[in-house]
Amino acid sequence: MLITYFDLSQQGTTITTSRIRPHQGATGDAVSRAEILGLLGQAGPLSRGEIARRLGLGPATVTAQVRRLMNDGYVRELPAGARTGAGRPRVPVELIADSATVIGMSVTPTSVMLVSMRIDGTVADSRAAAFNPSADPLGQLTAMVVAEQAAMEHPERVVAVGISVSGAVDQALSTVRISATLNWRDFSLGAQLQQAVGLPVFVANDLFALTTREVSFGLGRNKDDFLLLGLDYGVGLGIVNRRRVFSGSDGSSTEFGHMSVDPGGPLCVCGNHGCLQVYAGLNEVLDAAPAAAGRLSLAPLGAGRLSLAGLLRAADDGDPAVVDFVAGVGQRLGRSVGGAVNLLGTATIIVTGQTTALWEHLDGGFRRGLDETVLKFLHPVDVTVKAWTESEDAVGAAGLALHNAISLNVPPRAGG
Numbered sequence: 001m002l003i004t005y006f007d008l009s010q011q012g013t014t015i016t017t018s019r020i021r022p023h024q025g026a027t028g029d030a031v032s033r034a035e036i037l038g039l040l041g042q043a044g045p046l047s048r049g050e051i052a053r054r055l056g057l058g059p060a061t062v063t064a065q066v067r068r069l070m071n072d073g074y075v076r077e078l079p080a081g082a083r084t085g086a087g088r089p090r091v092p093v094e095l096i097a098d099s100a101t102v103i104g105m106s107v108t109p110t111s112v113m114l115v116s117m118r119i120d121g122t123v124a125d126s127r128a129a130a131f132n133p134s135a136d137p138l139g140q141l142t143a144m145v146v147a148e149q150a151a152m153e154h155p156e157r158v159v160a161v162g163i164s165v166s167g168a169v170d171q172a173l174s175t176v177r178i179s180a181t182l183n184w185r186d187f188s189l190g191a192q193l194q195q196a197v198g199l200p201v202f203v204a205n206d207l208f209a210l211t212t213r214e215v216s217f218g219l220g221r222n223k224d225d226f227l228l229l230g231l232d233y234g235v236g237l238g239i240v241n242r243r244r245v246f247s248g249s250d251g252s253s254t255e256f257g258h259m260s261v262d263p264g265g266p267l268c269v270c271g272n273h274g275c276l277q278v279y280a281g282l283n284e285v286l287d288a289a290p291a292a293a294g295r296l297s298l299a300p301l302g303a304g305r306l307s308l309a310g311l312l313r314a315a316d317d318g319d320p321a322v323v324d325f326v327a328g329v330g331q332r333l334g335r336s337v338g339g340a341v342n343l344l345g346t347a348t349i350i351v352t353g354q355t356t357a358l359w360e361h362l363d364g365g366f367r368r369g370l371d372e373t374v375l376k377f378l379h380p381v382d383v384t385v386k387a388w389t390e391s392e393d394a395v396g397a398a399g400l401a402l403h404n405a406i407s408l409n410v411p412p413r414a415g416g
């Protein structure tokens with residue numbers, strides 16, 4: 001069986017196609033300098049020995065990667081601590097938090113959320129702008145990057161730009177193969193924007209970007225294998241196997257929502273019937289809730305779609321029909337994710353996306369669905385729900401840019 005990895009830990013952005021690799025754990029060539037930076041950003045200065053212990057890496061690997069990070073100007077040594085016992089004094093390594101900045105943008109059909117993020121993962125600025133994907137999108141995005149840099153005290157410290165979009169993206173080329181929501185097809189956004197702004201630009205599927213960020217800078221930092229379930233307008237599943245984010249041959253591996261779960265179900269936008277998406281996508285949930293709950297009064301007459309806040313309110317109020325409906329959505333999700341857990345042998349799940357606002361009401365059904373499907377020896381399944389914010393996808397894009405810039409050894413720019 002052939003399997004394709006987008007290997008973020010290697011020099012150069014390459015798509016490699018190979019047979020399934022032997023287990024390498026979190027060591028060997030799978031190690032990423034971004035993981036070391038992520039750890040230092042969260043935990044503060046640490047000795048090389050402590051970095052090795054916390055990341056489960058060999059001392060020689062850590063020594064080599066820290067040397068490269070020092071050469072690039074991302075970290076520095078602090079004065080050695082007092083000598084304790086017979087061992088050599090420990091020299092703490094510190095992240096230079098403002099040595100580099102990345103810009104992350106999440107692009108939607110109506111707006112772009114932009115953040116600038118320091119190397120320690122701190123978001124320094126966050127703003128939203130109106131966007132029209134069919135009217136010179138390159139010009140609009142270029143203007144946003146230029147304006148953001150112009151507002152910075154140290155624009156020369158920006159090392160990369162990350163962009164997340166919904167759809168299938170060829171990440172090696174940073175080309176959007178197809179995005180139904182943006183109506184883009186074979187748009188070489190990365191190459192064109194890179195030329196326009198003079199910075200490395202990395203474009204990825206939104207859930208892939210979030211998953212990559214999670215590996216290095218988030219909750220997944222200490223996990224070799226996990227699944228990131230994205231519950232938003234789309235339903236996606238990011239797959240991390242031995243700290244590599246699985247991409248699929250055309251960047252479509254996150255399209256978990258288009259797994260058909262009911263052959264007699266409604267038609268999905270993808271052309272198939274009964275996809276998980278038509279039951280658990282945010283808009284689909286909001287559209288189906290009033291009728292499914294037998295409470296057409298939930299839908300504001302003539303005011304368009306029920307809001308997520310409105311649905312949450314009805315569930316919080318304990319309306320039994322609404323509570324049942326939402327639990328049913330959770331159960332469908334749980335059953336589908338249970339299949340992925342069995343398929344991959346990965347029983348660690350992180351849940352993200354704006355639909356997680358409903359999690360309190362989804363949770364019972366979700367766990368029931370897992371119980372009904374997951375092989376007994378894979379229990380218990382570890383489920384963690386991430387707090388979601390409006391800038392989450394943009395921060396994911398910034399995390400991807402930071403991860404790639406550091407893994408691909410893009411040095412801080414001179415003049416800072």
Ligand SMILES: [Zn+2]
Nearest residue numbers: 258268270275
């Ligand atoms: Zn579908």
